[in-house]
Amino acid sequence: MQSFLIVENLRKSYPATAAGHDLVIFDDVNFSIEKGEFVCIIGHSGCGKTTILNVLAGLETPTSGHAFIDGRELHGPSLDRGVVFQSHALMPWMSVRANIAFAVKSKWPEWSRHQVNEHVQQFIDMVHLQGSEDKKPAQLSGGMKQRVGIARAFAIQPKMLLLDEPFGALDALTRGNIQDELVAIVRKTKQTVFMITHDVDEAILLSDKIFLMSNGPQAVLAEIVDNPLSKDRTRSTMHHDQKYYELRNHLIDFLVHRSKTYSKPLN
Amino acid sequence: MRLHDRWRAGVLSVVILIVFLGLWQIATLPKTTAQVVDDEYAKLVGAAAATGQKSTFPTPLDVGHKLVLAISDPFYDKGANDKGIGIQMAWSMGRVCLGFGLAALVAIPLGFLIGMSRLVFNALDPFIQVLKPISPLAWMPLALFTLKDSSVSAIFVIFICSIWPMLINTAFGVASVRKEWIDVARTLEVSPWRKAIFVVLPAAAPTIMTGMRISIGIAWLVIVAAEMLVGGTGIGYFVWNEWNNLSIANILVAVFLIGLVGMVLDLIFARLQKAVTFRD
Numbered sequence: 256m257q258s259f260l261i262v263e264n265l266r267k268s269y270p271a272t273a274a275g276h277d278l279v280i281f282d283d284v285n286f287s288i289e290k291g292e293f294v295c296i297i298g299h300s301g302c303g304k305t306t307i308l309n310v311l312a313g314l315e316t317p318t319s320g321h322a323f324i325d326g327r328e329l330h331g332p333s334l335d336r337g338v339v340f341q342s343h344a345l346m347p348w349m350s351v352r353a354n355i356a357f358a359v360k361s362k363w364p365e366w367s368r369h370q371v372n373e374h375v376q377q378f379i380d381m382v383h384l385q386g387s388e389d390k391k392p393a394q395l396s397g398g399m400k401q402r403v404g405i406a407r408a409f410a411i412q413p414k415m416l417l418l419d420e421p422f423g424a425l426d427a428l429t430r431g432n433i434q435d436e437l438v439a440i441v442r443k444t445k446q447t448v449f450m451i452t453h454d455v456d457e458a459i460l461l462s463d464k465i466f467l468m469s470n471g472p473q474a475v476l477a478e479i480v481d482n483p484l485s486k487d488r489t490r491s492t493m494h495h496d497q498k499y500y501e502l503r504n505h506l507i508d509f510l511v512h513r514s515k516t517y518s519k520p521l522n
Numbered sequence: 523m524r525l526h527d528r529w530r531a532g533v534l535s536v537v538i539l540i541v542f543l544g545l546w547q548i549a550t551l552p553k554t555t556a557q558v559v560d561d562e563y564a565k566l567v568g569a570a571a572a573t574g575q576k577s578t579f580p581t582p583l584d585v586g587h588k589l590v591l592a593i594s595d596p597f598y599d600k601g602a603n604d605k606g607i608g609i610q611m612a613w614s615m616g617r618v619c620l621g622f623g624l625a626a627l628v629a630i631p632l633g634f635l636i637g638m639s640r641l642v643f644n645a646l647d648p649f650i651q652v653l654k655p656i657s658p659l660a661w662m663p664l665a666l667f668t669l670k671d672s673s674v675s676a677i678f679v680i681f682i683c684s685i686w687p688m689l690i691n692t693a694f695g696v697a698s699v700r701k702e703w704i705d706v707a708r709t710l711e712v713s714p715w716r717k718a719i720f721v722v723l724p725a726a727a728p729t730i731m732t733g734m735r736i737s738i739g740i741a742w743l744v745i746v747a748a749e750m751l752v753g754g755t756g757i758g759y760f761v762w763n764e765w766n767n768l769s770i771a772n773i774l775v776a777v778f779l780i781g782l783v784g785m786v787l788d789l790i791f792a793r794l795q796k797a798v799t800f801r802d
Contacts, residue, residue: 312709313708313709314705314708314709331708332708332709332710332711333709333711334709334710334711336709337709338705338706338709340702340705340706342702344702344703344705344706346703346706346721346724346725347800347801347802348724348725348727348800349724357710357720358710361710361711361712361716362710391800391801392802393800393801393802411710
């Protein structure tokens with residue numbers, strides 16, 4: 256059976272500067288993601304993770320290569336894919352409710368006001384923001400803003416969710432709480448997710464597969480690691496599992512040592 | 523503490539006003555010593571001036587008296603050269619509103635267009651840079667020649683002077699809408715119209731409103747000069763007419779009221795600006 260998302264020979268480069276050579280960000284990136292899978296991509300800054308995510312979101316075009324979702328080639332942004340931005344990207348002049356409703360009305364323009372409100376409330380409840388519906392983003396903490404961003408992305412019920420390092424700017428406690436919420440939501444909705452992170456533990460907790468990128472420029476997708484931990488792992492218990500340390504050591508070894516020297520995948 | 527400071531500032535303002543009025547009063551006191559003037563000059567300028575009994579510059583009390591008179595009956599109309607100050611002010615205000623309104627109708631949509639496209643922005647920039655510093659009054663002869671109507675010409679002059687700050691600020695505000703908000707709209711497949719109204723307009727509104735505030739200030743500055751040139755009606759014409767009547771007190775009344783109206787206009791736009799400003 257064909258995979259849900261297929262990426263083939265993806266390459267992003269910028270035209271030659273005075274020096275002569277094209278600046279290749281990444282090259283020859285191939286992967287596939289199955290429906291309902293949660294994938295995290297890890298790599299150092301400058302390896303092109305965000306560019307790959309933006310290509311999947313349709314916000315950037317690759318220099319060459321293709322991406323297919325549900326058997327159809329991906330062209331431009333679409334309501335098929337929900338995006339949670341690193342900087343939350345909420346409209347500061349809209350209330351929490353209005354921010355989510357804006358997305359909902361974009362997806363279902365024919366819905367009545369009542370239908371929209373009901374749908375919006377359901378997703379506000381999902382991220383536990385009851386009582387903050389009429390607040391403006393400036394009145395919310397960083398974690399609450401990111402929850403709104405997550406609710407907005409989920410509210411359009413996309414086929415796939417793209418998360419660009421959504422918890423990077425949050426403190427450890429808040430991050431842990433939102434991670435738990437995200438785990439619960441994703442397990443319930445069986446949402447397909449592609450997420451960028453810098454945090455190894457976050458990747459282990461959330462993802463079914465972990466993509467490791469070598470350092471840029473000329474980054475490649477060096478390794479795809481299957482997460483061997485049990486599906487119902489939680490943040491509080493997963494470190495008791497012996498496999499957790501093996502996986503964690505493997506990932507950190509890669510990031511500290513092998514990501515630098517990695518050049519081309521062995522075929 | 524802040525309230526206390528405000529009180530102190532208020533008291534200081536009143537003191538400055540009293541000192542200013544006092545100095546004015548002293549400077550314009552009637553001179554007691556009779557001046558010796560040339561007989562022929564005395565015949566020419568009239569007895570009062572020749573003997574120098576009183577300075578021709580009005581005292582604060584004279585001006586206050588005229589101000590009370592002007593405000594107590596602002597809307598009388600006794601022919602072309604004798605209308606109440608309220609009527610004249612209304613004429614000026616009407617011209618400013620029309621010229622400014624038309625300028626906003628042109629500048630804001632055009633500014634949107636310019637701000638949305640780097641190409642259009644760069645192509646139109648040299649024209650705007652050349653047209654912007656031209657004194658609006660320099661357009662007056664051309665306006666009179668082509669429009670053949672003095673009242674319409676005054677409105678045109680207001681139009682042309684208020685268009686630039688609004689155009690430039692709208693273009694700048696639209697061009698600098700944060701990319702992440704545009705990206706959100708793109709991923710939600712928002713139509714261009716909906717994006718313009720619900721994303722770009724609110725994001726650029728504070729900058730646009732700043733442009734409108736600058737424009738209304740310039741328009742109110744220019745209307746006085748424009749009406750001095752075209753004549754007929756308006757507060758500018760009133761000032762010029764009182765100059766011909768040598769009624770310095772009436773001119774001072776008009777000057778004070780022009781300042782007051784200008785301040786109110788600015789306050790209104792400051793409020794509007796505050797209303798569209800969002801906290802990030």
